Amino acid sequence: MEQENVIIIGSGIAALQLAKNLRHDLNVIIITKSKLLSGNSNMAQGGIAAAIDALDSPKNHYEDTLEAGRYHNNAAVVEAITAAGPFLIRELMAQGCAFDHNSNGMLKLGLEGAHSKNRIVHSGGDATGKQVMNFLSYSLQKNIVIKENRLAYELLIDHQANRCYGVKVKRTDGGIETYMANHIVLATGGCGQLYSYTSNAASVCGDGIALAYQAGARLADMEFMQFHPTLLYINGRARGLVSEAVRGEGGKLVTENGFKIMEGVHPLKDLAPRHVVSQTIYSYLQQKQPIYLDISGVTRFAFRFPTIAQLCKDNGVDLKSKRIPVVPGSHFLMGGVCTDLYGRTNIKGLYAIGEVARTGVHGANRLASNSLLEGLFFGKQLAGYLNKQDACTAMMPPATTEIELYEDNVKLKLPTTCEIQKTMMDRVGIVREEADLLRQKEWLSNYNTEWSLSQLSIEQIQTIFMIITSKLITSAALLRTESRGGHYRTDYPAETKSWLAKTVIQTKKKDDIHEQTEIAVAT
Numbered sequence: 364m365e366q367e368n369v370i371i372i373g374s375g376i377a378a379l380q381l382a383k384n385l386r387h388d389l390n391v392i393i394i395t396k397s398k399l400l401s402g403n404s405n406m407a408q409g410g411i412a413a414a415i416d417a418l419d420s421p422k423n424h425y426e427d428t429l430e431a432g433r434y435h436n437n438a439a440v441v442e443a444i445t446a447a448g449p450f451l452i453r454e455l456m457a458q459g460c461a462f463d464h465n466s467n468g469m470l471k472l473g474l475e476g477a478h479s480k481n482r483i484v485h486s487g488g489d490a491t492g493k494q495v496m497n498f499l500s501y502s503l504q505k506n507i508v509i510k511e512n513r514l515a516y517e518l519l520i521d522h523q524a525n526r527c528y529g530v531k532v533k534r535t536d537g538g539i540e541t542y543m544a545n546h547i548v549l550a551t552g553g554c555g556q557l558y559s560y561t562s563n564a565a566s567v568c569g570d571g572i573a574l575a576y577q578a579g580a581r582l583a584d585m586e587f588m589q590f591h592p593t594l595l596y597i598n599g600r601a602r603g604l605v606s607e608a609v610r611g612e613g614g615k616l617v618t619e620n621g622f623k624i625m626e627g628v629h630p631l632k633d634l635a636p637r638h639v640v641s642q643t644i645y646s647y648l649q650q651k652q653p654i655y656l657d658i659s660g661v662t663r664f665a666f667r668f669p670t671i672a673q674l675c676k677d678n679g680v681d682l683k684s685k686r687i688p689v690v691p692g693s694h695f696l697m698g699g700v701c702t703d704l705y706g707r708t709n710i711k712g713l714y715a716i717g718e719v720a721r722t723g724v725h726g727a728n729r730l731a732s733n734s735l736l737e738g739l740f741f742g743k744q745l746a747g748y749l750n751k752q753d754a755c756t757a758m759m760p761p762a763t764t765e766i767e768l769y770e771d772n773v774k775l776k777l778p779t780t781c782e783i784q785k786t787m788m789d790r791v792g793i794v795r796e797e798a799d800l801l802r803q804k805e806w807l808s809n810y811n812t813e814w815s816l817s818q819l820s821i822e823q824i825q826t827i828f829m830i831i832t833s834k835l836i837t838s839a840a841l842l843r844t845e846s847r848g849g850h851y852r853t854d855y856p857a858e859t860k861s862w863l864a865k866t867v868i869q870t871k872k873k874d875d876i877h878e879q880t881e882i883a884v885a886t
Contacts, residue, residue, distance in 0.1 A: 380742025407492025432726020569832030584698030727848025
């Protein structure tokens with residue numbers, strides 16, 4: 364059993380930005396499910412949105428974010444993050460983080476879907492996430508201890524005081540470790556692996572969502588899942604992300620015979636908001652018409668997009684054809700654990716930052732390249748808050764003694780990962796309707812998730828977490844009887860005024876396995 368000042372669960376851009384900016388006299392542990400640099404942030408091909416150009420402004424960025432989010436956003440949070448964008452980029456540059464510049468020595472600013480101005484800052488072309496993550500990891504001080512290959516499976520809660528004081532984790536050998544601290548931060552990312560086609564890293568299964576829900580945290584907007592329009596599609600499988608920046612540089616979505624599918628669908632055509640593009644591609648795929656990204660209009664493609672060019676080469680796609688086969692896939696969860704501007708949840712001592720958090724910045728659909736910006740912003744916000752807190756270790760409730768190794772003969776009735784992914788993709792995916800949602804809700808209800816997780820394997824725990832998160836998404840999608848942003852229902856195909864500024868909030872009832880849901884005014 365170890366006792367620290369701050370425990371960070373997860374190791375993406377929000378986690379490392381937090382760790383980097385914490386006071387050096389604080390004892391900090393980063394607990395990560397796999398390796399430090401193996402998550403979504405490290406894979407991010409897109410850049411960081413910031414209104415740096417003289418012809419742009421944070422107000423323009425603010426308005427684009429609200430438009431993409433279908434005005435379901437928390438306007439005050441959007442205003443704060445878009446105003447901070449230019450400062451955060453300049454601060455990183457001053458500290459030594461390299462970003463791409465043009466021949467005039469100015470920051471090279473790209474254009475992506477639903478942005479009205481060129482404002483996407485890149486590093487290493489299409490390797491921004493990797494470059495920034497490397498910079499942040501090199502910046503970590505000696506007070507940061509990293510624990511890899513450990514699955515956090517239970518938050519320790521003093522229910523009488525409504526306070527989180529620790530976390531239990533399981534090693535890959537089945538051993539159990541308990542960590543306690545004044546401040547526990549969830550930075551575990553989203554839940555893209557709930558779906559058959561996804562851009563997400565293999566480890567991104569909704570663990571943080573399930574952890575927070577089981578602990579009694581408030582969740583919101585779980586119905587809003589963004590599907591990225593263009594994942595490389597080979598032999599029925601998604602093989603990796605093809606950045607939206609390709610369309611920003613002139614790529615066009617076409618059918619086998621070259622018909623441009625976004626013509627007449629949206630004023631921004633191929634740079635329409637992601638939910639519009641994804642739904643359009645999906646409609647063609649449903650009719651057995653494959654869709655390609657035509658890159659004939661992109662100059663020096665391999666130079667501009669080296670990561671994507673290598674991805675295509677590795678999967679046998681000849682770029683001389685100027686066509687990349689694509690499919691939409693789960694990309695980003697707009698919902699998550701409800702937090703304020705400092706990452707605080709409704710449970711004292713428990714915080715959430717990054718994709719696991721629902722801050723209100725993204726609304727019903729995330730604007731391209733706002734996710735890395737969100738991680739940088741909230742990582743620094745929370746660091747500023749924690750740096751002002753007392754560094755002394757508080758008295759903690761005693762932890763119960765754990766059995767060192769799990770019993771490997773516990774037999775559970777659980778679905779396979781593939782079964783979860785296929786049913787979620789088919790019934791709670793890009794296009795939804797009541798009958799499919801009810802079918803999925805009933806199917807998921809067959810599986811009990813109330814187990815003593817200490818006695819289960821990592822694989823069993825992860826499956827249970829996937830079921831919990833799938834249930835939350837399905838229930839929220841059933842409740843929202845309209846289409847808005849990433850949530851599209853064929854039986855309720857239009858946005859409605861009655862749902863504007865209404866939020867589905869989900870919490871677990873105390874001493875009850877059932878979900879408690881409320882419809883609240885969005886904040």
